[in-house]
Amino acid sequence: MGANVFMFYLFSATMLLFAVLAVTSRRILRAAVFLLFALVATSGLYFLLQYQFLAGVQLALYAGGIVVMIIFSILLTHHISHKFELPPLLKVFSGFSAASLGALITLMAILKYPFKPVTTSPAGPDMRVIGIQLMGTGKNGYALPFEVISILLLAAMIGAIVIAKKKN
């Protein structure tokens, strides 16, 4: 068993464990920190797949940005010692059965479908190629979604400020 395989199973187990803890923890701040660990383990998977740029974006934006924002909003809206009461048993049961049924169907579909992965494994994309494609307008160019997403981010920023500011 190679080091790559071992790291894959380590990252996957960490990710799943912390994902389950993040949705079941009764203290909200701990849930946010568990979510952070799950996202960091995901960026480890991206490193394994040799998408270094995407892994860096995942670390900076998800782990560094979104989780910090969530933690700030928790500190603004909760007492630090606040503890959730357990959800009612019926709700846990119905949620669990819905999730496991969906997982069962999806897993059956995945295991049945004959994927044909490419056997050769070229190196991960060059940062140069990513930059050229992100700005390109021809074939394999992503200039339009790039510009659209920049407008979306601007709109989200202005919207968040307008929504959250105090009325005077």
Add this chain to the structure above:
Amino acid sequence: MISGIPITHFLIVSTLMFFTGIYGFLTRRNLITMLMSIELILNSVNINFVVFNRYLYPDQLQGHFFALFIIAIAAAEASVAIALIINIYRRFTSIDSDTVNEMKY
């Protein structure tokens, strides 16, 4: 691709993570924890895009860019959602989804 790991193992992991997020979204009653479940769901979808890209079409970058744009949209969505949550907290002094049952201005 990573030698020694079949594509289905990645897909199984991302499926389990997706439905963990679904479970959290269905059982949690706090708006911030529901938002965290949504982040888990988006993250598992990202893994799927990246793995399909890497294993089936390694000379293309479509899945890679899809994942990048999903991350950006998740950031925008989280910022607006948190602004709304803070506004709801000011009005109701609680962010449980059960107590927020009137949205009239």
